[in-house]
Amino acid sequence: MNWIFFILTFVLLGTEQPPHFLSGEWEGHITQEDFSGITEYEIYLKLNLKGEIIEGKSFVFDGDTYAEFKIQGDIKSGLFLTFIDIEKIQFVDIPGAEWCFKKYQLVVQRKAQSIELNGTWRGHTTFSDCVPGKIYLKRCVKRA
Numbered sequence: 001m002n003w004i005f006f007i008l009t010f011v012l013l014g015t016e017q018p019p020h021f022l023s024g025e026w027e028g029h030i031t032q033e034d035f036s037g038i039t040e041y042e043i044y045l046k047l048n049l050k051g052e053i054i055e056g057k058s059f060v061f062d063g064d065t066y067a068e069f070k071i072q073g074d075i076k077s078g079l080f081l082t083f084i085d086i087e088k089i090q091f092v093d094i095p096g097a098e099w100c101f102k103k104y105q106l107v108v109q110r111k112a113q114s115i116e117l118n119g120t121w122r123g124h125t126t127f128s129d130c131v132p133g134k135i136y137l138k139r140c141v142k143r144a
Contacts, residue, residue, distance in 0.1 A: 021115070022047060022049055022075070022081075022108065022115075022117075023047055023048050023049045024046075024047060024139065024140070025044070025045070025046050025047075025139070025140040026044070026045040026046075026047065026117060026137040026138065026139055026140060027042070027043070027044045027045075027137065027138065027140050028042075028043055028117075028135065028136045028137035028138055029041065029042055029043060029135075029136055030042075030043045030060060030121065030133060030134070030135045030136075031133040031134045031135075032130070032131045032132070032133040033131065033133060034131045038133075041060050041061060041062050042060070042061040042062075043058065043059065043060050043061070043135065043137070044058070044059040044061075044140075045057070045058050045059075045071070045117075045137060049075065052074050052075050052076070053072075053073075053074055054071070054072065054073045054074060054075060054081060054083050055070075055071070055072055056070075056071050057069065057070060057071060057089070058071050058085060058102075060099065062094060064092065065091075065092045065093060065094045066091065066092055067088060067090075067091040067092075067099035068088070068089045068090045068091065069085035069086070069087065069088055069089060069101070069102075070085070070086050070087040070089055071083045071084065071085055071086065071104075072084065072086050073104070078108070079107060079108045080105070080106070080107060080108075081104070081105070081106040081107075081108070081117065081119075082103070082104065082105050082106075083103075083104050084101070084102065084103045084104070085100075085101045085102050085103075085123070088101070098125035098126060098127070099125070100123030100124065100125055100130035101123050101124055101125070102121045102122070102123035102130070103121060103122055103123060104119065104120075104121045104135060105119045105120050105121070106118060106119035106135065106137070107119050114138060114139065115139060116136070116137060116138055117135075117137040117138075118134070118135065118136050118137065119134070119135055120132060120133070120134055120135065121133060121134070121135050
């Protein structure tokens with residue numbers, strides 16, 4: 001009986017339509033953890049879903065420095081988002097460092113009053129791998 005429930009759940013999740021409500025603007029923070037502790041940066045995403053394809057932009061900020069990337073990826077089972085930074089559009093570098101080209105793996109989490117996108121990321125620069133971290137996003141609050 002349990003295996004029937006598992007198969008039915010798998011089939012239903014596999015046929016779920018992508019949630020177009022994920023298109024739009026998201027904000028939150030992205031972390032890196034190393035021997036000196038956790039470093040946190042602000043992040044903003046603008047997502048556009050076309051079927052199961054994700055396109056958009058990511059903006060990562062550290063004070064007056066920032067990087068804007070073009071992103072592309074996909075969504076599976078209406079819950080799992082995977083996308084990558086494919087092009088650095090504009091940026092102000094951190095002295096002595098490079099911005100990471102990231103691969104994001106996020107899960108849609110439905111809360112009582114909101115929806116969150118949370119997960120992990122890893123990346124690389126032109127000379128090395130980046131210290132991976134976590135990412136936490138909420139839908140942007142519209143301001144008047």
